[in-house]
Amino acid sequence: MARLHVVTGKGGTGKTTVAAAMALALAEEGKRILLVEVEGRQGLAQLFDVPPLPYVERRIAQGPAGGEVFALAVDAEAALLEYLDMYYHLGRAGKALEKVGAIDFVTTIAPGLRDVLLTGKVYEATRRKAHGKLAYDAVVLDAPPTGRIGRFLNVNHEVAGLAKVGPIRNQADAIMGMLRSDVTQVHLVTLLEEMPVQETLDAVEQLEALDLRIGSIVVNMVRNSPLDDDALALAVKEKLPTAELTKGLRAAGITIGDDLVATLATEAHDHAIRIGLERENRDRIDALGKKVVELALQPEGIDHGALFDLAEELRR
Amino acid sequence: MNLDLDALIDDPETRIIVTCGAGGVGKTTTAAALGLRAAERGRKVVVLTIDPARRLAQSLGLTELDNTPRAVAEVNAKNGGRLDAMMLDMKRTFDDVVLQHATPEKAEQILANPFYQALSSSFAGTQEYMAMEKLGQLHKQAERTGDWDLIVVDTPPSRSALDFLDAPERLASLLEGRFLRLLLAPARGPFKLMSAGVNMAMSVLNKVLGAQVLTDVQTFVAAFDTLFGGFRQRAEKTVALLREPHTAFLVVAAPQNDALREASYFAERLRAEGMPLAGVVLNRVTTTQAPELSAERSLAAAEKLEEADKSPLTAAVLRLHADKMQQVVGDHKRAERFRRGHRSIRIVEVPALADDVHDLTGLRQIAELLTA
Known part of the structure; x- marks a missing residue:
């Protein structure tokens, strides 16, 4: 069963929210889940309404089914020093690197190395053992957006191409091995709009070409239409029966100004056009043949309660 | 205060x-x-887009990344304006810089280096550098040839919108950094001139990266060294350009909390940087x-009928x-809150x-709404 869940999506689709809801959903009684962010945006702290997260794994919430969720904001520079210390026991030399600006170099001119460190930390947390068993039952990664996800997950393959031998090469191969195994699943969050769907389709193609596994497509912020299909078909053609609407509004006790019926019909028309576009986009997603999960729009915005509601939806 | 984009x-x-x-x-x-509206009102415009939606790109007649501004057909030119558009190709922009500023022999060496290839095509962050580079190039071309009198630039969808502003500064400061000098040092002079700390750092790199990787990096940096001066100069020039009164930043937001938070952050940052918002x-x-028909009344009426x-x-x-x-009501509330928090900022609201x-007609409609 997959233990590393990578959540990506175009900016604005709610991938951080979905990652958090997924971590809560996975937190069954007695389970420990780690929720990781790597973009340095402190999105998790904002979401859970806590102060900015340090580079420490700390308990952030209890899942609806009783398990525990821990959160970690990975900082590339701290991860590099930790890495050097862990594998090379370089206390002082690490400091020396920092002093000559090597750490700066790593995180600026070679941003790819940043991704190496971030994926390295996720790899370490996913397979870490404590007291003879896995430290976490699952790790959920709030990953970079779809535009960068292929590069991000494949960065260790690139490294393996650069470093032909040596410890870096071994580490890169090990990380790639885990990302390409059934331990790892990538989930793509989308809205039923043109660009996010196009990016999702492109990302699926790209990720599969890289031998990575797609877990599910999460269609977020789904709104159900109050209009049935017949009404939608009429509304699209601007043929809603205005006489019936006039009569209906009177029956409902609404005083009708001159333009109210026309305005409501126009609103229904615009709505029907949008629903039509959404259905086209949904068809394109269904054509992928992947598992599709729908999450309802939270009209009041995302707070603790909404997050739990989403987690319950994901559990089903 | 209302933002008058036609005046702009x-x-x-x-x-x-x-x-x-x-x-x-x-x-x-x-x-x-x-860009389209400015062109149809008589400006000579070039629009630099980064990663546009497919249908939007098609509406501008952009079908492929070719890094060269192309005239957009069907633009109304009766006021003497024109519209060119292009999509940024970051690898090609980077290659062009190398080809233009290095000797042919050195350029070949750089283009073939595995580190250059990784840096220019697959690593994040390069897009920001190259967007700035391209803006500098377009500006220079406009000054020289008079092809354009207005450049409209989109910014990359980066991790944080600030990366775009930071890219040139970061590059410039990095190029001054000791570490690059250090990597260059073995190619230039004896190791013994270095401090103990630097020696230790080099030996760590050797141990961690392996000798072959370090050599590749050093070759890359050495070959690239001659270009760095130029990079730095141009990066500084572009930043200076962005501070000039000829430049206008438009922060685009939607009436959602996240986007508004980002917009506030950006507005503050521009002010702090002395860049004209x-x-x-x-x-x-x-x-x-x-x-006049409120949500509550509307819902109550629906329930009554049901x-x-x-x-x-x-x-x-x-x-x-x-x-x-x-x-x-929600959008209005959030928009008003934003206005109250930023009384000195001009704002225009555009209806959904x-x-x-997906075509120029659609773009014209958006432009009408932007300038209504």
């Missing part, structure tokens, strides 16, 4: 417009629509022609209106459209 694009002193903001708020569409475009604001088993169609339409009114933009 009609002012011949406006030479560069930069649209920035969070992803998914309509940055690129805003850039394209303003023209105003904020508040996109996709939900509007209605029937504000209970009485009368006209389910009317009930559904009323529910739809109730949803819409909730959004209208039902359909995506």
